[in-house]
Amino acid sequence: MEDIDIIRAYRERRHATCFQILYDRYSTKVYSKAVTMLRKQSEAEDATQEIFTKIFLNLGKFQGQSKFSTWVYSITYNLCIDKIRREKKVRDLFNTEMEDPPDTVEEVPDEALLNLQLNELKYVLSKLTDTERMMLLMKYKDGVKIKAIASLLDKSESAVKMQLKRIKEKAKRIHEHRFASTPS
Structure with a gap:
């Protein structure tokens, strides 16, 4: 079954099996991304639980405007970034300044x-x-x-x-x- 079919089935029946299928499909990827971003297994485990709680609570709102995997990735990325911000691991997340930027540099392939x-x-x-x-x-x-x-x-x-x-x-x-x- 495609993700969207599972989501539709979940919306119609609210059956936990549907959510379990999605969890089984994406939990390893979510955990892997969380470990990469947060750099600690314990934090990644907590983040994975939080992410799937968010997905579960908002699954009814998923409109299918993007792929489900993109939506999951977005939730994962945003939650991990929020955790990083809260822990003050990043001073300025979106306004990164380069150290000694060159005047002209060739495009790096x-x-x-x-x-x-x-x-x-x-x-x-x-x-x-x-x-x-x-x-x-x-x-x-x-x-x-x-x-x-x-x-x-x-x-x-x-x-x-x-x-x-x-x-x-x-x-x-x-x-x-x-x-x-x-x-x-």
């Missing part, structure tokens, strides 16, 4: 990020802000479209594209600074 070694990638991601890291992971790991990212962050698509461009440039600078070949 997506392949440059995708070809990094795993340990190098982990290092580069650890040096980015939470927002920068989340935007890169949404775009390149989760495959979230620019339009959806813009909607989640309440920004224009062009602003998201520009911010991603700057984040890729920053990631490239971090990588080059840390892993540049030293002459023998």
